[in-house]
Amino acid sequence: MKKIIGVIFILFASIVQPVDFQKGLDATNESAYKEWFPLAEQGNAGAQYNLGVMYENGRGVLQDYKQAIDWYRKAAEQGYADAQLNLGVMYANAQGGLQDYKQSYQWSRKAADQGHADAQFNLGVMYANGRGVLQDDKQSVDWYRKAADQGHAAAQYNLGVMYANGQGGLQDDKKSYQWYRKAAEQGNAGAQYNLGVIYANGQGVLQDDKQSYQWSRKAAEQGHVRAQYNLGFMYANGQGVLKDYKQAVDWYRKAAGNGYAAAQLNLGVMYAMGQGVLQDYKRGYMWFNLARYNGLDTQKLFDILTPQMTQKSINESQEMSKICLDSDYDNCG
Structure with missing residues (x-):
């Protein structure tokens, strides 16, 4: 069975911003x-x-x-x-x-x-990254857990990351899942994305493509770029959802518009093959070109596509790539 091309998103959340006025105080004048x-x-x-x-x-x-x-x-x-x-x-x-x-x-x-949960979370970040203290994963886990036990979603997410990677103790997929689930249920997009990957790969849970789709969808709708890509992949392959090339194109386009190279490559394939869109070699070439700009090796795809294009079409595609990039993906046609 094909698996989603995705890995656990490993990124510690940044220090939270200051809390606002307390208990309804509205001092704005x-x-x-x-x-x-x-x-x-x-x-x-x-x-x-x-x-x-x-x-x-x-x-x-x-x-x-x-x-x-x-x-x-x-x-x-x-x-x-x-x-x-x-x-x-x-x-x-x-x-x-x-x-x-x-x-x-x-x-x-x-x-x-x-007992301030935000402060406990911030201490977890500091110990994890050695900011103001010696780096110490065990201390980081302890402070994240204090905040997580109070329902702090970002702490729950970071605790899930640390258990997934074995930081501060034994690696534990089941505990990682449990903390991701708590954060995901509070709407944390990173945790929702990770649950999507976990269910796709059966890490600490039974493999379940439908659950993978549902959690990926929640994260994607919040603008999580990797989740948008994974959702495109799922629609393109009928994984956890009915195959739907138009939906695949839509989700690939969202991720591609955020500069995600893998989505740009797959979107190029969809245009080149006419899947979910009218076949368009120029637009396929454009997305391959942008994927290459963002670090992917697309030479084999160019070798397949360019013999079917005129030099004029190739030149136009290259100009389309430039316009798309210069507009920060706002004007990609």
């Missing part, structure tokens, strides 16, 4: 600033935090990262977990000064020790 400033001056940690959010995002005040850091620090030093988290993120992202992963770690750790 100067009046809110005037209300909170006196409270913040009196040492109210919640008001200090909210001023930090306002200055960071330019809500009701001119954006000023240094002011944001100052107010976050005042709240953070009083043990306000959200402020500690945001201060850690600002140091990681060099907002308001030099990038400082050690400071980022210290403030993130304070929030994480209070």
Whole structure:
């Protein structure tokens, strides 16, 4: 049985962005600033935090990262977990000064020790990548699990990746599946894509093409490029779904328009063979050309196609390739 051409997507999610206002606070104007400033001056940690959010995002005040850091620090030093988290993120992202992963770690750790799931996730990222601390997969797994147990989807996804690759302990396909499933059910596109691959290949679960299609579809509809490619492959081959060349072309085109070389190559094949579209050697050549530009060896396909084309058609196809690329795939016909 043919398998989907795809591998587990291994990429640690980046540090999460700061949390927003808490419990319905909607401070977007100067009046809110005037209300909170006196409270913040009196040492109210919640008001200090909210001023930090306002200055960071330019809500009701001119954006000023240094002011944001100052107010976050005042709240953070009083043990306000959200402020500690945001201060850690600002140091990681060099907002308001030099990038400082050690400071980022210290403030993130304070929030994480209070049970803040986003901060626990960020510590997992730091330990996984050696940012501000020595790289340590076991510590990374521990912090991801703390956040994952609180329902943090990105932590669940990253934990699935680590179990899939045996980072921080024994490789375990079943645990990897379990964590991907939790994240996928929360709408995490990377986890949905990985479940599609897992079901296609029977890794830690019984092989199931229909389940593979369903999870791949969820990820593809969120714009996951590899899932879009895999969905095209499934429609082209009737894997987990009825064969449908038009659907295959549509999904290949979505992935191809995002620069995915394998989808560009397969889309070229569909045009060259007239599957799901009218046969069009020029457009087939164009997509082969773009796939080659993006790193695939398409010479054998050119050797088959070019003898059936005139030099004028080849020149036009090359010009079409240039127009498509220059438009960032917006004008590919």
